[in-house]
Amino acid sequence: MADVTRKIGLSLGADICWPIAYTEILNKLDLAIPWNGDTVRFEVERLKIDPFDLEEHVPHHLVIDRLTHWYNPRREWIKKAILLDDVYVFNNPWSVQSMEKLTTYCAMIRLGFPIPKTWLIPPKEYETWEGDLRHTLQSYARYFDLDEIGEKVGYPLFMKPYDGGGWRAVSRIKNAEELKQAYEESGTAVMHLQKGIDDFDRFVRCIGLGPQTRCVLYDLEAPLHDRYTMAKGFVDDEEYSLIRDMTLVINGFFAWDFNSCEVIHKDGVWYPIDYANPCPDSQVTSLHYHFPWLILANLRWSIYAATTLRQQLPMGWPRYFQAVEEGMTMRERLDALVPIVHRRFKTEEFEDFCATHLANLDEVAVEWFRTDACRDAVRQKTASLFPEHEVEEYTGIFFDRIQSWCDDEGAFTT
Numbered sequence: 316m317a318d319v320t321r322k323i324g325l326s327l328g329a330d331i332c333w334p335i336a337y338t339e340i341l342n343k344l345d346l347a348i349p350w351n352g353d354t355v356r357f358e359v360e361r362l363k364i365d366p367f368d369l370e371e372h373v374p375h376h377l378v379i380d381r382l383t384h385w386y387n388p389r390r391e392w393i394k395k396a397i398l399l400d401d402v403y404v405f406n407n408p409w410s411v412q413s414m415e416k417l418t419t420y421c422a423m424i425r426l427g428f429p430i431p432k433t434w435l436i437p438p439k440e441y442e443t444w445e446g447d448l449r450h451t452l453q454s455y456a457r458y459f460d461l462d463e464i465g466e467k468v469g470y471p472l473f474m475k476p477y478d479g480g481g482w483r484a485v486s487r488i489k490n491a492e493e494l495k496q497a498y499e500e501s502g503t504a505v506m507h508l509q510k511g512i513d514d515f516d517r518f519v520r521c522i523g524l525g526p527q528t529r530c531v532l533y534d535l536e537a538p539l540h541d542r543y544t545m546a547k548g549f550v551d552d553e554e555y556s557l558i559r560d561m562t563l564v565i566n567g568f569f570a571w572d573f574n575s576c577e578v579i580h581k582d583g584v585w586y587p588i589d590y591a592n593p594c595p596d597s598q599v600t601s602l603h604y605h606f607p608w609l610i611l612a613n614l615r616w617s618i619y620a621a622t623t624l625r626q627q628l629p630m631g632w633p634r635y636f637q638a639v640e641e642g643m644t645m646r647e648r649l650d651a652l653v654p655i656v657h658r659r660f661k662t663e664e665f666e667d668f669c670a671t672h673l674a675n676l677d678e679v680a681v682e683w684f685r686t687d688a689c690r691d692a693v694r695q696k697t698a699s700l701f702p703e704h705e706v707e708e709y710t711g712i713f714f715d716r717i718q719s720w721c722d723d724e725g726a727f728t729t
Contacts, residue, residue, distance in 0.1 A: 319353045321621040324362045324373075324402075326380040326389055332599040332696035334361065336610045337379075340676075340683050341618075348622055348672045355622050367392055370399075377621040378404045379613070384411050384594050403625045405617075406593045407570035410630065414569050415478035416507065419591040422568060422632070426639055427648045428561065429586050432468050432510040435477055436461070439501050464508065465494045471511040476504050479591055487511065512586055515579040517549060521562040522575045522595055522609065525616035526662040528559045529608050533577070540709065545604045545716065557585055560649040565590050567656030570630045572616065599693050600700055600709070603716035607684050608724075614676060619668045628659060681721050690714045 325334050338359045348355040362378070373396045383390030390412065396402040417435060424430050437456065441448060465472065465488075474497050475485040484504055486497045498506070520533045520543070532546040550558065562576040565587070576590040599606045619625075638651040657663070669676075683689055694710040701709050 316349075317353050318347075318356060320356050320358055321376045322374050323357060323359045323617060323621055324375040324378040325359060326362050326378050326382045326393065328382045328386070329699070330381050330597065331699055332692045333597045333606070333610060333613070335692035335695070336606075336683070336689065337613060339688060340610065340680050341614060343679050343683060344614075344673075344676065346618070346672070348618075350622050357618065357621065362389070364388060367395070369395055373400050373402065375400075375402050376624060377617055378402055379617060380404055380406065380408070381594055381597070383408050397627050401624070401626060403620050403627060405572040406574070407627060407630075410570045411593050414591060414593075416475075416589075416591045417477045419565070419569065423565065423587060423590075426564070426568075426635060426652065427643060427645065429584055429645065431512060431586055431588060434464055434468055434508045436464065436498070436506055436508060438503050438505050439498055440503050442503055461494060461498060462491045465491050468508045469510045471513055473509045473511050474498070474501065474506050475509065477507045478505070479589075509588075512579050512581050512588070515581040517580040518577070519550065519558060519580070519585075520575050520577050521558050522605075522612075523562040523566045523571075524573050524609070524612040525619075526563065526657065526660040526665060527612045527616065528562055529605065529612070530555055530558055531605055540600055540603070540712075543602055543605055545719070554580075554585070557646065557649065560653045561585070561587055562590075563656045563660075564635075564649060564652045567659045568630065568632065568635055569593070570628065572620075573613075599696050599713050599717070603713045604720045606713075606717055607680065607720045611676060611680055614680075615669050615673055616665070618673065619665050622668070622672070623664075677725065681725050684717050684721050689717065693717070 325337075327334060341357060341359060346355070346357055360375070375396065378393060378396065380389075380393060383393055390408050393402070393404050393408050397404060397408070420430050420433055436459070441452075444452070471487060471489050472494070473485060473487055474494070476483060484501070486493075488494050488497055494508075518533045518535060519530050521528055521530045530550060532544045532549045534542050534544050537544075558576070558578055561578065562574070565576055566572070566574045571593045573593065573595060574590070575592045575595040576587060577592075578585045578587050580586075596602065597609060602609055634655050635652060638655060639648050643651070690710065693714050694706065697710045697713065698706045
């Protein structure tokens with residue numbers, strides 16, 4: 316039996332608090348996992364941004380990525396690491412690069428998900444009219460009736476970029492006049508028009524990390540630091556199962572380990588409205604009470620994936636399309652699709668692994684979340700976002716909410 320080290324790389328952007336929590340808890344665990352005749356230990360490294368030789372091999376076994384959806388040099392390094400060294404990455408970088416919101420809507424429409432009526436419209440402006448673009452537009456572009464499209468979609472509607480971007484350039488539109496004004500101001504962006512679900516009674520964000528999920532009641536009207544509410548009992552068991560399984564199918568279909576799915580409820584139907592989010596908010600200043608769950612879920616899935624040398628898998632869309640049939644209810648569709656997802660994530664093996672090798676994770680994590688080191692990590696993130704005179708106040712708020720989670724749950728919850 317040999318001692319082997321699995322190296323985990325953290326590909327970070329503006330992340331401050333969660334890498335501290337992740338690293339310190341992993342170090343406190345001091346894992347030595349017996350696996351296939353070896354003893355597996357772990358090292359964590361924050362990845363640097365440097366020029367790189369395409370033929371240079373990398374030592375990492377797993378990368379938790381928070382950067383490649385907008386920073387190309389890191390994305391290309393990660394692609395190289397997968398192709399040359401079989402590095403496993405949260406999330407598949409080719410999928411993140413190519414799966415804008417339009418693709419995700421179309422795929423789930425085909426699987427029978429209740430996606431609100433959506434149209435794509437050409438951009439109002441172009442950066443240049445020279446060369447091939449001028450010929451193309453003069454030959455093939457046609458005037459269209461924006462009022463007519465607005466009526467077909469239905470008011471209220473939302474105008475938003477087809478490729479998303481964290482609430483970038485999203486407008487809620489109540490009538491034809493507002494639609495014309497929003498389009499005039501949209502510039503070079505390619506936009507979706509999507510039917511708004513008005514007078515809904517619940518807005519839920521479901522976080523998925525591997526086969527683990529957590530549903531949170533989301534308050535759009537609250538300040539940013541209070542939008543993830545601490546409410547409980549806002550869905551019954553059947554509704555939770557439906558939202559959880561929707562999230563798992565979306566993540567499995569697009570090869571995303573870590574993603575969030577937004578759904579709204581009206582008249583007995585849960586509508587997925589925004590679920591191409593493969594870099595969900597992970598900051599204590601947003602998640603507060605739910606922050607410990609995220610750290611635990613991240614530790615469990617990354618330790619499992621690194622230990623077992625999990626491989627990046629092809630997406631395999633035909634399996635999903637062939638599993639559903641015309642006339643199926645939403646529940647019947649999910650019952651047919653979720654087993655494919657569990658096979659992809661190897662859920663049963665993952666759960667057995669956690670029970671065998673990570674049985675003390677909750678205890679170690681809760682102990683750390685009670686410490687001054689945790690409070691300092693919270694303060695560092697708070698100080699990066701809040702005015703100086705508010706840092707201590709909000710550090711106390713977020714840290715107290717973490718303590719509430721420790722008191723309320725204090726153990727891993729799927």
